[in-house]
Amino acid sequence: MKDFRELETEIKKASDKFTNIESINEFRIKFLGKKGIISLEMKELASLSGDERKQHAEKLNKIKDSVLEIIASKTEELNNEELEKKLNSETLDITLSTSKSYGTIHPISQVIEEVITIFGDLDFFVAEGPEVETDYNNFTALNTSEHHPARQMHDTFYVETETDGMPNVLRTHTSPVQIRSMLKQKPPIRLIAPGKTFRCDNDQTHSPMFHQVEGLVIDQESNMSHLKGCLEIFLKTFFETDRLNMRFRPSHFPFTEPSAEVDIGYTKKGNQLIIGEGEDWLEILGCGMVHPNVLENVNINSNEYQGYAFGMGIERLAMLKYGISDLRTFFDSDLRWNKHYGFSPLNIPSIIGDLS
Amino acid sequence: MKFSYSWLTEHLKTSAHFEEIEKKLTSIGLEVEDIQDTGKTYQDFIVGQVLEEKKHPNADKLKLCKVDIGKEKVDVVCGAPNVEKGMKVVYAPVGSTIPVNQMKIKAAKIRGVESYGMMCSEYELGISNEHDGIIRLEEKETIGRSFSEIYGLNDIVIEIGITPNRQDCLGVKGIARDLASAGMGELLERKISREKGSFKSPIKIEIQDNKICSAFAGRYFRNVKNTESPEWLKNKLKSIGLRPISALVDITNFVMFDENRPLHVYDADKIDGKIIVRTANDGESFLALDEKDYHLKNGMCVIADEKKVLGLGGIMGGESTGCSTGTKNVLLESALFDEINTAKTGRNLSILSDARYRFERGIDPNSTLKGIDLATQLILEICGGECSEVELAGNIKENKNEVSTSSSYISRRLGFEVSDKELISILSSLGIETSQTGEVIKCSIPSWRQDIHGEADISEEVIRIKGYENIPISNIRLKSKINKNILNYAQKKLMKARHFIASIEYDELVTFSFTDSKNCAVFGDINKLKIVNPISEELDILRPNLLPNLLQAIKKNKNRNFDSFSIFEIGSQYRSTSPEDQLNVACGIKSGIKTEKSWKNMQTEFDIYDVKQDLTSLIDYLMPGNKKISVSNDCPSWYHPGRSGSIKINNSVIAGYFGELHPRVANQFKIKNKTNIFELYLDELPNTEKKTTNKPVLNLSDFQIVTRDFAFVIDKKVKSEEVVTSAFKVDKELIRNVEIFDLFEDDSLGKDKKSIAIKVTLQSNEKTLAENDISEISSKIIKSVEKSTSGTVRS
Known part of the structure; x- marks a missing residue:
């Protein structure tokens, strides 16, 4: 019975290195891409039988969910950082005057x-x-x-x-x-x-x-x-x-x-x-x-x-x-x-x- | 009407305080307009005598005087030309206040010399306009005596406004009578001796037209001395602002202000034959006492002798028979002249006189002989001589008015219960005799009240005496509405237009309905707009248009450094001076800087598209819903012919114009900036009052919207609107919008050509449009536009 501990350790190691959106993408491809580690493991399930297949499938699905979760939360984190940076550069002088726009009734x-x-x-x-x-x-x-x-x-x-x-x-x-x-x-x-x-x-x-x-x-x-x-x-x-x-x-x-x-x-x-x-x-x-x-x-x-x-x-x-x-x-x-x-x-x- | 308190108390025995009387006067309709306590004003001024008078060492025009003021002798620097040694003067001590300018006298050095107090002119004391020199008092005056005593100014002078109906209060006695009626005391009757006269008057009187003069009483006096009036009489007249002239004239003035009885005295030796009261002949003229020559017209009432006109009846006497100090024999006149005729003549000749003022308001007929008696007594007392019997021509008709009323009528009108008893008691206090039969109370109006004709007048008398403060307050809200609408459609339109225009940056002005004809030939027929008696030459016609005054406003504000104008007025302009030739117009002007150069914008100026947009959105606001607005070039002549348009609604009437002011007109008003104007003829807007509160049905399509752009090269003179409408009409269902998004002119396009690009929006209610649907409609659009504009599509 495989316990995928190595896989989990690898995921954790890889997820600490995110610096930008591209690295998240690489991370996704490495584990969830067509030839990604998780996808390949999934394919192998077919060769297993009975209880073993069921247990492996359960575990793999959990790991897959955790990868998706990491991708979503890291993406949001990075987006927020980016927006914060942008906002800091987008200031206007609000003390500049504007003009009024109504006439008057006698x-x-x-x-x-x-x-x-x-x-x-x-x-x-x-x-x-x-x-x-x-x-x-x-x-x-x-x-x-x-x-x-x-x-x-x-x-x-x-x-x-x-x-x-x-x-x-x-x-x-x-x-x-x-x-x-x-x-x-x-x-x-x-x-x-x-x-x-x-x-x-x-x-x-x-x-x-x-x-x-x-x-x-x-x-x-x-x-x-x-x-x-x-x-x-x-x-x-x-x-x-x-x-x-x-x-x-x-x-x-x-x-x-x-x-x-x-x-x-x-x-x-x-x-x-x-x-x-x-x-x-x-x-x-x-x-x-x-x-x-x-x-x-x-x-x-x-x-x-x-x-x-x-x-x-x-x-x-x-x-x-x-x-x-x-x-x-x-x-x-x-x-x-x-x-x-x-x-x-x-x-x-x-x-x-x-x-x- | 001015009178002094002491004069009033000769007619009114009262224990009331002055303040009470003052309040009562106003509350019975004799509004107190001014009160001058002259005793207080003049309390500090005393008689002084100039002991020494020498030149001021440092000023040519000033003199140094030593003045004896009784308790001491003071140094006074004086600039009056007439000051001299020994003269008795009016001295204002240090601390007193000069009436004319409220200046407080202080001890001061004048050009290096100490001066204590001042010697006064009549002007400085506010007595007359005499300011050429200081007052010279009579030799006999005692040094230190109060000046106000000498001039009879130790009094309170009251000025009241008399409404045109209250002719009875144009004499002090009448005011006293009204105060007595209102419970302020008892009316005193003056004791007048009735001289019978010792001989028949040598001057006969003939009334030729008794419509203009119903009665004329005359009395001849012989061997009178027309001296200066005694002090009491002079002071009385001075106290109410009249200048004493001579005893005879002063006496007639006194009787007029005391008894409300105008009189006249003629120098009898200058009368040729008898007195004839007649209407004037056209072309006759006469020199009146005001030293003016008057040209008379038929219908005016004149007093004449057998050779000449002596006076205008009830208005003014003539110079030829005026009394002077040498006058020995006089004729005294007391007559009854017709009210309307007096008013007409006075207005025609523009003569304002105290006599006219009284006669045109109506004179108590009973005063005719009373006035003669009072004047006789005074003439004999002051001027001596002997009097004739009274010669009376015509009839003194005592046309007593009779009015019937009831307490229920009075109560219904006033809004509270007035009992018979109270009503009768108030009326009797006014001298109105009553008799009651059942509910009806018959009132007999005294001869001095010429203004009481009907029941309504009685109701006013009752509440006047009872006091307006006793009218209770009642609620006026109704249980059910009586008016369906507060404002009608046209009125709402005006109000909406005003708020809308102001909301798009215009300031509302209200200018005169008059204007200067010199600037207006272009706007209308000025000959039909003339005012007969304009206030000034610059305001001599009713305005044919709102623009002239608004243009003047621009000019004025330009001078106040304004360089951006958005102004409007909503008001009437006139086609002629007939009541029905008045129209409601909204007129707006945008001129000068639209956006100021700033950190954000380039400077831009207003152009005709600003006012076009304002005008069309105003019309849209006032007439929501479907309508066809078309624009054409036919504008009135005050618009620039190439830069203006008229707006037609639903192809019927022209509702307004927009455009640039014609340079010639701008020049006339000395305006240099381009002036963009709009006019909306509010009365021409079709009535679109809502018939239902429901809005039109809304059909929304969920199918895809497609846009296609097209550009055409067309002749410059073809209007862009042609492109838009010819594209639109291709398919009214599918084409949702057509908009011009680009416009340019360039030689590369060909001579006198321009390029117009439109964006067409398409949407179907039934399906998503396929490519072949779109290309089919596109080619139809191209064909339609090319055909109607003779242009070509640009590929």
């Missing part, structure tokens, strides 16, 4: 989208109207007759086209969208109308073009108390604060009665404006109950329906929220300003995520 667009998001959640749809308006929609239908003193406060731009014998105007506020919408749709109505507005005024605090957002709610019960509730949710959400001092005080707009101006509290810490609490007041918007004459002008029965409207300046909201100090810089196209105050295009305002 603060006016950002604020308009924030406003839409908040009011959309309260079921206000977004209505629109043209920037060139008829005198009727901009003034008369809004209970501001031709010689109303309030017209003088508007510094209206006029254009050369006319409607019904009156020169058209660049809309001085977004309120004409109320008229257009109410002529199209019967109550209940809940809308906001953001957009461009124009007044013939240009100085430190006035720009001939600016943006407003109008709000309108008409149904059978909406009242001053709902108006207060509506603006409270909006302002708290917009300024991202739980505490907000809000003050309503009487004012006058021809198209609302009662009319109110709304102030919010603030404090100043250094150069920072902190909106919400504080002894000082900032005027933020105008609002009121829609004047019955306005409803009658759009064929809505003012005995049956009532509601409220409000309007505010987008730039003012942006300035207060984002600490932008000069109104005129919005339209200056100074790319340094745009890159500084602009917003990421991936930052779409959301009620469940971030508003800003």
